[in-house]
Amino acid sequence: xxxxxxxxxxxxxxxxxxxxxxxxxxxxxxxxxxxxxxxxxxxxxxxxxxxxxxxxxxxxxxxxxxxxxxxxxxxxxxxxxxxxxxxxxxxxxxxxxxxxxxxxxxxxxxxxxxx
Amino acid sequence: xxxxxxxxxxxxxxxxxxxxxxxxxxxxxxxxxxxxxxxxxxxxxxxxxxxxxxxxxxxxxxxxxxxxxxxxxxxxxxxxxxxxxxxxxxxxxxxxxxxxxxxxxxxxxxxxxx
Numbered sequence: 001x002x003x004x005x006x007x008x009x010x011x012x013x014x015x016x017x018x019x020x021x022x023x024x025x026x027x028x029x030x031x032x033x034x035x036x037x038x039x040x041x042x043x044x045x046x047x048x049x050x051x052x053x054x055x056x057x058x059x060x061x062x063x064x065x066x067x068x069x070x071x072x073x074x075x076x077x078x079x080x081x082x083x084x085x086x087x088x089x090x091x092x093x094x095x096x097x098x099x100x101x102x103x104x105x106x107x108x109x110x111x112x113x114x115x
Numbered sequence: 116x117x118x119x120x121x122x123x124x125x126x127x128x129x130x131x132x133x134x135x136x137x138x139x140x141x142x143x144x145x146x147x148x149x150x151x152x153x154x155x156x157x158x159x160x161x162x163x164x165x166x167x168x169x170x171x172x173x174x175x176x177x178x179x180x181x182x183x184x185x186x187x188x189x190x191x192x193x194x195x196x197x198x199x200x201x202x203x204x205x206x207x208x209x210x211x212x213x214x215x216x217x218x219x220x221x222x223x224x225x226x227x228x229x
Binding site for chain 2: 035037042043044045047050091095101102103104105106107108110
């Protein structure tokens, strides 16, 4: 069975601080995909990144970066120089297929960035 | 812009009535769509997989007769909450995978049953 664990329920930081959101996953599949989504108060899920199990390269997109380590089954997400607009709930998710399979979500981490 | 739409975005109904929620893929066809449910401050739980041209696949514990799913076309799936009760109040979100791409989520429907 697949499982995603986001141990941090809530994180609060002050603007401009760096913050890392942890994600640990479990799967028996050799091919799988990991995702991060952002859910602002409006409720809509915003896609941030997809990473497949064969690509362990870290990725950076602006202030966002992701660290994928298969050895520890982790896919952590770092926001550099956080801003108030980053306040949201962030979900890590796992799927067996490229994108056509159901997603298994972690419980989410609520990030609050204070001015 | 949005690639998956949901309608309505918010609905309030009386207990015992049925509510239909539509999920549309806007610029691509989706033979499969997914319906998730999210309780306040909780994660998303998959309810069912909607399959175009065949019956939906429900997750364990989800009542098929309660949550009717119809994948009417390659761009439309509907979720009908039948005889709604206050415990059905929740945030319902659909998603559709775009070929060789990722899953895109609709904006969600907030259902409140009085």
